[in-house]
Amino acid sequence: MPKNKIDIKKTEDKWKSFWEKEGIYKFEGKKRKKIYSIDTPPPYVSGDMHIGHAFSYSQQDFIARFRRMLHMKDGEVFYPFGTDDNGLPTERFVEKKNRIKSKSISRAEFIELCLKTLKEITPDFIQDWKDLGISCDYSLYYSTIDKHSQKISQKSFIELFKQGDIYRKEFPTLWCTECQTTIAQAELEDMEKDSLFSTLKFKADGKDLLIATTRPEMLRACVAVFVNPKDTRYKSLIGKKAKVPLFNHEVPIIEDESADIEKGTGVLMICSYGDKFDVEAINRHGLNPKIILGKNGTMSIEGHEKYNSLRVKEARKKILEDLRENGLIEEQKQISHVVNVHDKCGTEIEFVPTEQWFIKILDKKKELVKQGKKINWHPEFMFKRYENWVNGLEWDWSISRERHFGVPIPVWICRKCNEIILPEEKELPVDPLQERKKCSKCNELAEGEERVLDTWATSSLTPQIASSLPAVKKTAEVKMPFSLRPQAHDIIRTWAFYTIVKSYLHEKEIPWKDIIISGFVTHKGEKMSKSKGTGIRPRQLMETYGTDALRFWAAGSKLGEDMDYHEKDLITGKKFITKLVNASRFVFMNLEDYSSGKRKPKKLEKLDELFLNRLNALIKSSTENFKRYEYSKAKSETEQFFWHVFCDNYLEIVKKRIYNEKGDKKISAQYTLYTSLLTILKLIAPIMPFITEEIYQTYFKKSEKEKSIHISKWPEEIKIPKLSKKEEGIFDIMIEIIAKVRHEKSIAKKSMNSEIVLTLERDFLEKLEEVIDDLKAVANAKEIREGKFSVEFV
RNA sequence: GGUCCCGUGGUCUAGUGGUUAUGACGACUCGUUUACACCGAGUAGAUCGUAGGUUCGAUUCCUACCGGGACCACCA
Numbered sequence: 001m002p003k004n005k006i007d008i009k010k011t012e013d014k015w016k017s018f019w020e021k022e023g024i025y026k027f028e029g030k031k032r033k034k035i036y037s038i039d040t041p042p043p044y045v046s047g048d049m050h051i052g053h054a055f056s057y058s059q060q061d062f063i064a065r066f067r068r069m070l071h072m073k074d075g076e077v078f079y080p081f082g083t084d085d086n087g088l089p090t091e092r093f094v095e096k097k098n099r100i101k102s103k104s105i106s107r108a109e110f111i112e113l114c115l116k117t118l119k120e121i122t123p124d125f126i127q128d129w130k131d132l133g134i135s136c137d138y139s140l141y142y143s144t145i146d147k148h149s150q151k152i153s154q155k156s157f158i159e160l161f162k163q164g165d166i167y168r169k170e171f172p173t174l175w176c177t178e179c180q181t182t183i184a185q186a187e188l189e190d191m192e193k194d195s196l197f198s199t200l201k202f203k204a205d206g207k208d209l210l211i212a213t214t215r216p217e218m219l220r221a222c223v224a225v226f227v228n229p230k231d232t233r234y235k236s237l238i239g240k241k242a243k244v245p246l247f248n249h250e251v252p253i254i255e256d257e258s259a260d261i262e263k264g265t266g267v268l269m270i271c272s273y274g275d276k277f278d279v280e281a282i283n284r285h286g287l288n289p290k291i292i293l294g295k296n297g298t299m300s301i302e303g304h305e306k307y308n309s310l311r312v313k314e315a316r317k318k319i320l321e322d323l324r325e326n327g328l329i330e331e332q333k334q335i336s337h338v339v340n341v342h343d344k345c346g347t348e349i350e351f352v353p354t355e356q357w358f359i360k361i362l363d364k365k366k367e368l369v370k371q372g373k374k375i376n377w378h379p380e381f382m383f384k385r386y387e388n389w390v391n392g393l394e395w396d397w398s399i400s401r402e403r404h405f406g407v408p409i410p411v412w413i414c415r416k417c418n419e420i421i422l423p424e425e426k427e428l429p430v431d432p433l434q435e436r437k438k439c440s441k442c443n444e445l446a447e448g449e450e451r452v453l454d455t456w457a458t459s460s461l462t463p464q465i466a467s468s469l470p471a472v473k474k475t476a477e478v479k480m481p482f483s484l485r486p487q488a489h490d491i492i493r494t495w496a497f498y499t500i501v502k503s504y505l506h507e508k509e510i511p512w513k514d515i516i517i518s519g520f521v522t523h524k525g526e527k528m529s530k531s532k533g534t535g536i537r538p539r540q541l542m543e544t545y546g547t548d549a550l551r552f553w554a555a556g557s558k559l560g561e562d563m564d565y566h567e568k569d570l571i572t573g574k575k576f577i578t579k580l581v582n583a584s585r586f587v588f589m590n591l592e593d594y595s596s597g598k599r600k601p602k603k604l605e606k607l608d609e610l611f612l613n614r615l616n617a618l619i620k621s622s623t624e625n626f627k628r629y630e631y632s633k634a635k636s637e638t639e640q641f642f643w644h645v646f647c648d649n650y651l652e653i654v655k656k657r658i659y660n661e662k663g664d665k666k667i668s669a670q671y672t673l674y675t676s677l678l679t680i681l682k683l684i685a686p687i688m689p690f691i692t693e694e695i696y697q698t699y700f701k702k703s704e705k706e707k708s709i710h711i712s713k714w715p716e717e718i719k720i721p722k723l724s725k726k727e728e729g730i731f732d733i734m735i736e737i738i739a740k741v742r743h744e745k746s747i748a749k750k751s752m753n754s755e756i757v758l759t760l761e762r763d764f765l766e767k768l769e770e771v772i773d774d775l776k777a778v779a780n781a782k783e784i785r786e787g788k789f790s791v792e793f794v
Numbered sequence: 795g796g797u798c799c800c801g802u803g804g805u806c807u808a809g810u811g812g813u814u815a816u817g818a819c820g821a822c823u824c825g826u827u828u829a830c831a832c833c834g835a836g837u838a839g840a841u842c843g844u845a846g847g848u849u850c851g852a853u854u855c856c857u858a859c860c861g862g863g864a865c866c867a868c869c870a
Contacts, residue, residue, distance in 0.1 A: 190868090193869090195869085197870090211870075212870060213870055214869070214870075215869090215870080226870090259870085260870080263870065264870055265870090266870095267870080268870045269870065270870090271870095274869085274870075275869055275870085276869085277869080277870080278870090337868085337869050338868065338869060339869055340869075348869095379799095381798065381799070382798090384797070384798060385797075385798065385864095385865070385866095387797095388796085388797050388798080388865085388866075389797095389865085389866080392796090392797090392866070392867085489799095489864075489865080490864080490865075492865085493865075493866085519799095520863095520864080522863075525800095525862055525863060526862090526863070527863080527864075556806085556807070556818085557806090557807070557808095558807095558808085560799085561799090561800085561807095562799085562800080562863075562864085563806080563807085564805090564806065564807095565806095566805070566806065566819085568805085568806090568819060568820085569805095569806065569807095569818080569819070571818090571819070571832085572817095572818055572819070574832070575818095575832055575833095577832090578830070578832050578833095579829090579830070579832085579833090581829090581830085582829045582830035582832095582833090583829060583830075584829085585829055585830085586829030586830075587829080589828090589829070590829095632807090632808085633808080636807095636808070636816085636817070636818095639817085639818090640816090640817070644817095647829085647830090648834080648835095651829080652827095652834095655828090655829090659828080739835090742834090742835050742836075743835080743836065745824095745825085745835075745836095746823085746824060746825075746835045746836040746837090747824090747836080748824095749823090749824055749825075750824090750825080751824095751825050751826080751827060751834095751835095752825070752827055752834065752835060753825090753827035754825095754827090780827090
């Protein structure tokens with residue numbers, strides 16, 4: 001190691017490849033061992049790692065590394081790594097990269113191409129995680145689109161279908177007319193749009209009935225009119241018919257609480273389907289929908305062919321013109337309102353009835369809340385978000401998608417008798433477009449389902465996917481529930497929720513005992529994002545400050561708390577690295593004649609005992625804190641102890657003893673130095689894996705048996721004689737006196753090394769009797785007298 | 795509009811029914827001492843968002859409000 005600086009990058013590279021070569025994080029899976037299993041979040045394969053990734057993956061790695069060391073004796077950590085890569089963004093990426101349209105080749109061919117492309121880019125992508133020191137066993141790898149995941153996902157589908165938890169139904173779903181696919185609620189984005197709010201003249205009871213709308217193009221699809229039962233203006237109309245302007249068909253006037261008296265004219269037209277509310281209203285009242293909008297976003301109105309083939313906006317314009325010509329518009333104003341658009345293309349979403357596959361969840365809300373309650377949420381309040389989401393559910397889980405690159409829905413449907421044909425488990429994974437099956441009932445050739453599963457339908461099975469990886473199955477049984485799920489809070493309603501759903505439906509079990517939810521990295525209080533231009537790449541930071549410094553920073557806020565990003569905050573970690581290096585170098589400079597590393601003095605000096613007593617308290621509290629996922633507390637306690645107790649005080653006290661003494665007194669100091677430094681390194685190793693490994697390998701390796709600090713045993717309390725309460729206080733008094741002396745020297749503008757005559761009160765002298773030589777040395781006092789406290793310079 | 799989180803020195807953060815309220819960064823003053831100037835010692839800097847309430851006592855518990863944020867809803 002160079003004098004007082006180390007080449008951060010070189011050091012990191014060295015240990016990274018050492019860990020990989022030596023299989024330090026390898027899951028052995030030997031029988032009868034206790035397994036601490038982690039349901040690692042599979043990052044989405046797109047671009048480089050984001051600072052938010054670095055933040056949350058570091059935090060989960062602290063726990064993984066702590067557990068690995070803690071269970072070294074009796075168990076091990078199961079920490080697999082996956083990537084999430086099926087779905088639309090991958091399709092887009094692959095189309096662009098290969099200059100090909102997915103629709104121009106078969107699904108099987110396109111999937112092959114995607115897989116091939118992913119194979120090329122994934123290693124680089126995963127490298128970011130390795131560089132960050134994330135201690136997964138990367139050989140326990142899955143991708144959510146690989147054969148294994150497909151098999152588990154399809155098996156899940158078949159099982160749930162057989163259990164009656166999956167059904168197929170024609171249902172108006174969120175539809176993007178641009179991408180021509182169903183989309184998930186999670187893919188919606190808000191957008192403020194200007195719109196024309198027109199008040200139209202319906203007829204009821206021979207009089208005008210005014211109704212305001214932003215979607216006049218849907219008039220022909222109007223199937224009812226709602227008024228609030230409390231609204232006296234329209235009470236007499238309830239149960240009667242209203243005549244729709246321009247199209248002149250009649251629709252019922254229905255009383256419904258949902259009609260807002262204050263809004264518009266207080267009368268609400270229900271169309272199939274203008275928005276989500278319409279869908280719900282039509283279902284609730286059992287109305288017959290009239291469909292005029294096609295999947296490609298064009299109109300098709302029987303008997304009114306002049307509007308046909310017009311897109312929504314063109315139709316709106318034309319119909320408004322016609323309404324105006326016929327004097328059917330009472331009033332018009334420009335408004336601005338929020339609409340849902342597809343996050344990928346910005347197109348306003350529509351509700352189009354299509355036949356979709358659903359997983360029943362609405363009938364299980366209570367059970368799902370109960371399941372959630374059985375899991376330990378850290379922080380606890382995150383459970384509330386889960387609970388709110390479940391309680392607010394309005395739809396069953398729609399799992400079919402009109403996409404190409406995804407896990408195929410493993411069914412064939414007989415056109416003749418509508419029978420659904422499932423594959424055998426041993427055939428999985430299957431692509432129903434590639435294989436032919438005959439109907440089991442009428443022996444007709446059945447049609448393969450064209451659609452694929454929602455990506456969450458697969459990623460909700462990560463525990464089942466990871467635990468059944470071939471590499472795992474051979475050596476161990478990783479059981480449900482897993483010990484831990486780490487994730488961020490934005491996907492509680494998706495990933496956490498769907499995973500809980502699946503393991504409830506399959507195993508009647510919770511997927512994990514604990515869940516830890518990390519916060520976000522913010523910039524000036526707001527969530528960082530690429531679109532706001534506040535996305536920050538960790539790579540540059542890792543090179544400038546060191547990966548350990550970045551991780552040190554990530555350990556600076558407690559679990560679930562957001563942290564505002566300031567580059568200067570990385571300086572602290574970098575300084576800490578330097579301090580560790582220097583302190584270690586100094587310790588071992590003084591251990592040159594202390595070869596074995598295990599040599600104990602016949603009797604420990606009192607001061608050393610007092611110091612080790614403090615160290616024991618730190619070990620205890622650090623262990624507890626890590627167990628409670630309070631890594632930030634564990635980190636800051638160790639940080640404080642190392643810097644201010646160990647370096648600023650203990651080292652200063654003991655260095656003179658080592659220089660000047662011989663025999664047991666010296667050995668006591670050396671033993672204490674060796675033991676405490678190694679302990680401190682281990683306590684901070686989960687946070688700073690690189691520098692602790694470097695120091696361990698440089699100095700400790702020859703006398704310690706484990707080949708890496710990361711698979712060494714977590715520190716246990718050091719055996720020292722039990723101290724009385726009175727004795728415990730001595731250490732604080734010692735530090736207090738030292739501080740006072742330093743204060744005097746500082747005021748006098750003298751160097752800390754200047755020689756003094758120290759005068760202490762009798763009470764102090766008595767208490768410090770057993771450590772008086774050490775005090776004398778650290779204060780550089782020629783003599784210590786009894787009397788009123790004073791510091792005289794010689 | 796609903797649910798939830800946060801509001802502590804200039805900045806970022808810890809913490810608690812009674813503490814001289816933590817630490818880091820920054821600032822300032824000293825000090826080159828055989829680990830470290832990416833250092834050491836010291837100093838200044840916080841009425842703990844505001845207003846009430848509970849309490850012998852609140853920064854900590856409760857209520858309201860203000861400010862920031864997240865998720866959801868909002869589409870007539």
